[in-house]
Amino acid sequence: MSRARGKKSARKNGEDRNGNGLSEKKCSRRGTGVRIAPSLLAADFTDLQSCVRPLPALSVSWLHLDIMDGHFVPNISFGPGVVHQVRALDESLYFDTHLMVEDPRRYIKDFVDAGSQNITFHVEAAGEDSLNLLRYIRRQKCHAGISIKPKTPVSAIEELLPAADLVLVMTVEPGFGGQSLIPSTLNKVRELCLLRDRLNLDYMIQVDGGIDPRTAPLAVAAGADILVAGTAVFGQRRLRSNIRELRKSINGIA
Numbered sequence: 001m002s003r004a005r006g007k008k009s010a011r012k013n014g015e016d017r018n019g020n021g022l023s024e025k026k027c028s029r030r031g032t033g034v035r036i037a038p039s040l041l042a043a044d045f046t047d048l049q050s051c052v053r054p055l056p057a058l059s060v061s062w063l064h065l066d067i068m069d070g071h072f073v074p075n076i077s078f079g080p081g082v083v084h085q086v087r088a089l090d091e092s093l094y095f096d097t098h099l100m101v102e103d104p105r106r107y108i109k110d111f112v113d114a115g116s117q118n119i120t121f122h123v124e125a126a127g128e129d130s131l132n133l134l135r136y137i138r139r140q141k142c143h144a145g146i147s148i149k150p151k152t153p154v155s156a157i158e159e160l161l162p163a164a165d166l167v168l169v170m171t172v173e174p175g176f177g178g179q180s181l182i183p184s185t186l187n188k189v190r191e192l193c194l195l196r197d198r199l200n201l202d203y204m205i206q207v208d209g210g211i212d213p214r215t216a217p218l219a220v221a222a223g224a225d226i227l228v229a230g231t232a233v234f235g236q237r238r239l240r241s242n243i244r245e246l247r248k249s250i251n252g253i254a
Contacts, residue, residue, distance in 0.1 A: 034220050034224065034225060034226070034227060034250055035061070035062055035225065035226045035227070036060055036062070036226075036227050036229060036233070036243060036246055036247070037062035037063065037064040037096055037206070037226050037227065037228045037229070038055065038060060038062075038063060038064060038228075038229060038230070038233040038234060038243075039064045039065075039066055039208075039228050039229065039230035039233070039234075040052075040063060040064065040065050040066070040086065041066045041077055041230055042230030042231050042233065042234040042235070043234045044234070044237065048085075048086060048089065049089055050237075051234060051239065052086055052089045052090055052093070053089055053090055054239055054240070055090070055093060055239075056090065056092050056093065058239070058240060058243050060093075060243060061092070061093065061094055062093065062094045062096050062226070063086070063093045063094070063095055063096065064096045064098060064208070064228045065083055065086075065095060065096065065097045065098065065111075065116070066098050066100065067079070067097060067098060067099050067100060067101060067107070067111070068100045068101070068174075068175060069100070069101040069102060071101070071102045072100050072101050072102045072122065072124075072125050072174075073100045073174050073175030073176075074175050074176075075175045075176060079110075080107070080110040080111050080113070080114040081114070083095065083097070083111060083114035083115055083116065084113075084114040084115060086115075087114060087115030094117050094118070095115050095116045095117050095118070096116075096117070096118045096120070096206075096226075097111050097116040097118065097119045097120065098120045098145075098147065098168065098208070098228075099111075099119060099120065099121045099122070099125075100122065100125075100174050100175065101121075101125065102125055103125070104119075104121035104122070104125055104126055104133060105126075105129070105133055105136065108121075108133075108136065108137055108140060108142075109140060112140045112141075112142050116142060117142060117143060118142065118143040118144070118145055118165065118166060119137050119142055119143070119144060119145065120144075120145030120146065120147050120166060120168050120206075121133060121145070121146065121147065122146075122147045122148070122149070122174075123146055123147070123148055123152065123156055123157050123160070124148070124149055124152060130146060130157070130160055131159075131160055131163055134146065134160060134163040134164060135163060138163075143165040143166065144163070144164060144165055144166075145164060145165060145166035145167065145168055145206070146160050146161075146164045146166075146167055146168070147167070147168035147169075147170060148167075148168075148169060148170065148188070149170050149173065149174060150170055150171070150172065150173060150182050150184075150185050153188075154188050154191045154192060154195070158195065161192075161195060161196075161199065161201055161203060162199070162201060164203045165203055165204070166203055166204045166205075166206055166226075167192055167203050167204070167205050167206065168206045168207075168208055168228075169185055169188050169189055169192070169205065169206070169207050169208075169224075170185070170208055170209055171185040171186070171207050171208060171209035171210055171211070171215075171219070172208075172209030172210050173209075174208075174209075178231060179209055179210055180210045181209055181210030181211065181215045181218075181219075182209075182210070183218070185207075185209075186207075186218060186219060186222040187222075189205055189207060189219065189222040189223050189224050190222050190223055192205050192223070193205065193222075193223035204225040204226055205223055205224050205225050205226070206224065206225065206226035206227075206228060207219045207224045207226070207227060207228065208228035209228075211227045211228060211229040211232055211246075212229065212231075212232040212246075213232065213245045213246055213248070213249035214249070216229075216232075216246055216249045216250050217249050217250055217253055220250045220253045221253055227246070227250075229246060232246060233246070
C-alpha cells in the first residue's frame with residue numbers, strides 16, 4: 001500500500017461523526033487553529049458528566065485519556081471500562097488515548113473497542129516493536145501516535161515518523177499531574193516541525209505536561225498543534241473560563 005493511500009484510509013476510519021479527528025490536519029497550525037485536548041485525569045471523577053458533556057458546546061472536540069499501569073510510570077489511572085463509560089456520556093468527542101504502559105500491544109484492542117480513535121504509545125516501552133505496533137493500531141481502524149519522554153531524543157523515532165499520525169512530546173516526566181513544563185523539551189517540537197517539512201509528512205505534534213496560559217504560547221510558538229491540559233482546563237471547576245483563558249493566551253501566535 002502506498003503512503004498516500006494508507007494515510008487517507010487511516011483518516012477516514014479515525015474520524016468522529018463530526019469530522020473532528022486527525023483528518024483536519026490541513027487547518028492552521030498556529031493560534032486559534034491549535035486544538036486543546038483536556039486531560040480526563042484532572043477531571044472530577046465523582047461527577048464526570050459535568051466535566052465531559054459541556055466540552056462540545058465550548059468548541060472542544062478532543063478528550064485526552066491518560067492510561068497508566070503503575071509499571072512504566074509509578075502511578076495508576078483507569079482502564080477501558082472507564083473509557084467506555086465516558087464514551088456513553090458523549091459520542092462526538094474524539095478520544096485521544098495515551099498509553100503509559102509497559103506492554104502497549106496488550107491493551108490496544110480493548111481501548112479501541114471502548115471508543116478510542118487515536119492511540120499513542122511510548123517508544124521507550126515498545127522498543128523495536130514500535131513500527132509494527134503503529135501498523136497494528138491502524139489495522140484496528142484507529143489513528144496511531146508515538147510518544148517520547150523528556151530525555152528521549154527525536155532521533156529515537158525519526159524512522160517511525162512516516163507511519164505516525166501523531167507525535168506526542170512529553171514536556172514533563174510522565175506519570176504525575178501538576179508538574180512544570182521543561183523548557184528544553186520544546187526544542188524537540190521545533191525539530192519535529194523541521195522534519196515534517198523536510199520529509200513532506202503531515203503528522204500532528206502534541207505536547208503534554210505543564211500546559212497553562214503561561215506556557216501554552218511557548219508550545220504553540222515552537223510548533224505544537226495539540227495542547228494537552230489537565231488542571232488548566234478542569235481546575236477549580238471553572239471549565240468555561242479556563243478554556244477561554246487558554247485560547248486567549250495563544251490567539252494570534254504566528
